[in-house]
Amino acid sequence: ETDRLCSLVDxxxxxxxxxxxxxxxxxxxxxxxxxxxxxxxxxxxxxKRNYDPSIPEISGDRGQLIxxxxxxxxxxxxxxxxxxxxxxxxxxxxxxQRHFTIGKVHHKVICRIDIIDNGPGIPEDLIDRIxxxxxSGRAEGSxxxxxxxxxxxxxxxGLIECENGKGETRFxxxxxxDI
Numbered sequence: 741e742t743d744r745l746c747s748l749v750d751x752x753x754x755x756x757x758x759x760x761x762x763x764x765x766x767x768x769x770x771x772x773x774x775x776x777x778x779x780x781x782x783x784x785x786x787x788k789r790n791y792d793p794s795i796p797e798i799s800g801d802r803g804q805l806i807x808x809x810x811x812x813x814x815x816x817x818x819x820x821x822x823x824x825x826x827x828x829x830x831x832x833x834x835x836x837q838r839h840f841t842i843g844k845v846h847h848k849v850i851c852r853i854d855i856i857d858n859g860p861g862i863p864e865d866l867i868d869r870i871x872x873x874x875x876s877g878r879a880e881g882s883x884x885x886x887x888x889x890x891x892x893x894x895x896x897x898g899l900i901e902c903e904n905g906k907g908e909t910r911f912x913x914x915x916x917x918d919i
Contacts, residue, residue, distance in 0.1 A: 759801035759895050766798055766805070766851055766915070767791050770832050773809045777817060777830065785820055790833040795851050798915055800896050808892040808900075811885035812855045812911045819859035819909070831856040842899045842914060853913040861906045 774787045813830060820828035833854040840850040886900075893900050898915040 759804050761799045763797040764800040764802045769805045772806055773813050777813050786829045788831045792835045795834055804892040808889040811889040816857035823859045829858050847916045847918050849917040851915045851917055855911045857909050858907055861909050862904045867904050
């Protein structure tokens with residue numbers, strides 16, 4: 741129990757080491773997360789992929805990118821477990837997006853990653869606070885997954901957005917390719 745609580749506090753405080761930016765194939769990151777999700781759900785959730793093969797390697801910390809995407813995918817898995825979907829599905833998609841602004845910085849080219857599930861959606865009373873620590877829609881949830889994901893993406897000068905709806909919840913990660 742002590743180890744679990746120490747781990748929880750460490751995650752709450754954020755990464756303890758600086759990210760190591762190296763060339764990373766974003767599709768390898770997504771495939772790693774998809775393999776983990778398929779093993780975790782034992783095939784109960786279908787993972788669909790739609791990747792843009794023209795996306796070049798990005799400069800990033802592979803471990804932190806995996807953690808960010810995995811946290812979002814795990815939230816989707818947990819939402820799908822409580823839903824009554826006949827075919828619970830998570831879609832992973834990538835594409836190039838041009839002329840996008842993150843904060844006050846305009847980027848000519850962005851890698852866009854969409855993580856879409858066909859679950860029940862995020863409760864309306866939580867949607868504005870999902871990226872705050874300790875906010876969870878589940879009694880057993882820690883409320884740290886999305887804040888950790890957001891922190892990791894922020895370290896990559898990126899952005900996470902969420903579009904919420906019944907039958908489709910979409911998290912979109914934007915990562916600059918021109919840094």
